[in-house]
Amino acid sequence: MSDITYRDAVxxxxxxxxxxxxxxxxxxxxxxxxxxxxACSKGLxxxxxxxxxxxxxLSEAGFVGAGIGAALGGLRPIVEVMTVNFSLLALDxxxxxxxxxxxxxxxxxxxxxxxxMSTGAGRQLAAQHSHSLENWYAHVPGIKVLAPATVTxxxxxxxxxxxxxxxxxxxxxxxxxxxxxxxxxxxGPVPIEGADVARAGGDVTLITYGGSLRKALAAAESLxxxxxxxxxxxxxxxxxxxxxxxxxxxxKTHSAVVVDECWRSVGFAAEISARITxxxxxxxxxxxxxxxxxxxxxxxxxxxxxxxxxxxxDIVAAVNRTIGRDG
Amino acid sequence: xxxxTSDKPHLSREHVLxxxxxxxxxxxxxxxxxxxxxxxxxxxxxxxYIGEEANAVGVMRAxxxxxxxxxxxxxxxxALARGIPADKVMAEMFGxxxxxxxxxxxxxxxxxxxxxxxxxxxxxxxGLPIAVGLALADKMQKRDNVTCCFFGxxxxxxxxxxxxxxxxxxxxxxxxxxxxxxxxxxxxxxDRSESQTDFCRHADAYGIPGELVDxxxxxxxxxxxxxxxxxxxxxxxxxxxxxxxxRFRAHSMFDPELxxxxxxxxxxxxxxxxxxxxxxxxAASAIREDDMAKIEDEVAAEIEAAVAYAEAGKWExxxxxxxxxxxxxxxVAP
Numbered sequence: 001m002s003d004i005t006y007r008d009a010v011x012x013x014x015x016x017x018x019x020x021x022x023x024x025x026x027x028x029x030x031x032x033x034x035x036x037x038x039a040c041s042k043g044l045x046x047x048x049x050x051x052x053x054x055x056x057x058l059s060e061a062g063f064v065g066a067g068i069g070a071a072l073g074g075l076r077p078i079v080e081v082m083t084v085n086f087s088l089l090a091l092d093x094x095x096x097x098x099x100x101x102x103x104x105x106x107x108x109x110x111x112x113x114x115x116x117m118s119t120g121a122g123r124q125l126a127a128q129h130s131h132s133l134e135n136w137y138a139h140v141p142g143i144k145v146l147a148p149a150t151v152t153x154x155x156x157x158x159x160x161x162x163x164x165x166x167x168x169x170x171x172x173x174x175x176x177x178x179x180x181x182x183x184x185x186x187x188g189p190v191p192i193e194g195a196d197v198a199r200a201g202g203d204v205t206l207i208t209y210g211g212s213l214r215k216a217l218a219a220a221e222s223l224x225x226x227x228x229x230x231x232x233x234x235x236x237x238x239x240x241x242x243x244x245x246x247x248x249x250x251x252k253t254h255s256a257v258v259v260d261e262c263w264r265s266v267g268f269a270a271e272i273s274a275r276i277t278x279x280x281x282x283x284x285x286x287x288x289x290x291x292x293x294x295x296x297x298x299x300x301x302x303x304x305x306x307x308x309x310x311x312x313x314d315i316v317a318a319v320n321r322t323i324g325r326d327g
Numbered sequence: 328x329x330x331x332t333s334d335k336p337h338l339s340r341e342h343v344l345x346x347x348x349x350x351x352x353x354x355x356x357x358x359x360x361x362x363x364x365x366x367x368x369x370x371x372x373x374x375x376y377i378g379e380e381a382n383a384v385g386v387m388r389a390x391x392x393x394x395x396x397x398x399x400x401x402x403x404x405x406a407l408a409r410g411i412p413a414d415k416v417m418a419e420m421f422g423x424x425x426x427x428x429x430x431x432x433x434x435x436x437x438x439x440x441x442x443x444x445x446x447x448x449x450x451x452x453x454g455l456p457i458a459v460g461l462a463l464a465d466k467m468q469k470r471d472n473v474t475c476c477f478f479g480x481x482x483x484x485x486x487x488x489x490x491x492x493x494x495x496x497x498x499x500x501x502x503x504x505x506x507x508x509x510x511x512x513x514x515x516x517x518d519r520s521e522s523q524t525d526f527c528r529h530a531d532a533y534g535i536p537g538e539l540v541d542x543x544x545x546x547x548x549x550x551x552x553x554x555x556x557x558x559x560x561x562x563x564x565x566x567x568x569x570x571x572x573x574r575f576r577a578h579s580m581f582d583p584e585l586x587x588x589x590x591x592x593x594x595x596x597x598x599x600x601x602x603x604x605x606x607x608x609x610a611a612s613a614i615r616e617d618d619m620a621k622i623e624d625e626v627a628a629e630i631e632a633a634v635a636y637a638e639a640g641k642w643e644x645x646x647x648x649x650x651x652x653x654x655x656x657x658x659v660a661p
Contacts, residue, residue: 057494062491065456074464
């Protein structure tokens, strides 16, 4: 067991994928000579050369579409898009092609592509680099959506995603890259389906993923000191969703608080809340609560950015309201 | 035209009859589709290629079986010229399970793995980046294949067109870009939608050699394609053809054609790619007077069989609705 940063976990996953399979290539803006916008591919150009660690022009639709074509042609492309905001330029390729070709071709073709992108706020990058739009992609049948929150998942999900015959999008929260966590020796591929119970508890279920996980865990620690035990669920995969793990926990705690950084209206938390209402309504002692981003484009100043996104205190307050404590 | 004489096909009787037969098959197939549309057998959008047949037929004749094709939503002609059986294409138009895409795509989304036919893309310019990727895969895996990407001139107004030309040229990829310029982006005339109406100049801006082709002349199209393929297979990177052509029918079955003069349509019909080619062949004594009647008879029988096949086809069970959204467990991608 040794400590490793999330960035290094991603980097070693990329390196391992390129080593294990000649069909794998990494392509995207500044993945090569620059080493990746978040330095996740530093050194890989030297190790694998410009064909397999391929810098692209600033053409999100062009190179994501080329990744889809390359997957159709037998390669296993990992396409990096700098942020989810930029990925909107490639939305046509992802939604109209990657997600549909298997279906439109009557099952003749699969698209084994992995698309990685950063998401989320917290680095004062303002309203065109900080949004959480993973719910847009999780809405679309035909693709799978992952949100690794731990170094183990950042290290282990990529290889499994590459083995998947269908398009997989991996969201990496921008505030996680410098985080450090323990990585077991010999850590390797992990399943990409199924949620994890990140912390066991019997009083309230906290459901979250990605960059909000450590905030939920911190809130749970703080509540524990006050005698409230939270069970924290790390969704890991946003599509498909592991309903069983959520419902098992809610059936035990009889209350749920969903934490995510998407905006509240038509957001990801709304989907989780609806599923709990459909599948475990009679287990609930209180309405499902949501802690989400405030409905504003993410502002630049630190204090406003912090106020716009879920924080530990917001989660603690939501739990207290849900269980009827004044806090 | 800048032609290397070695690119000229050997115009044997068999060769020209083959070209003529394919164009007639596409024409009659689509005339039947229009009829079946009115009868309610085919629904959705139906974009006919009538008038433009020389393009698909001339290009496909020059391609090899291992080459890849990316086409648009006006792709019945390309599918048939590529050799996808007419009965499979017709069953797809009907939406039957026996269709080449199990009926899931319909007229606009014909796919066929066997002939490397990657759709049937109904987003204008949406297929170009995919063609770039297919070519990248071939190049990186050291396969001597070319990806041929068809699109209309309307695509040149889209960002994906420019991104794809840039990528293909930058990475020196084996892509043949075939711009079928029929003068109208749906109902918007060329000079009302493009600031640059000479599309080879777009290609030139990216360092891609381009050639203007008479898209009403199947031999001119085949010769230009052979020339282009020779350059691509020699490792010179992408090539661009602008084929000037014309659609005789409406954009789709819902189009009252308010945007063009009947006289203009009639003028282009004078240059019909089938009758023009036929008359030239007769004048040159390359074929006999009775050859056309024989082709028409064979084609009529093939289309009749295709319609019967589609009629007899099955509707997919509702229980199967969600199949082919994801690859079944255990199945590996190609």
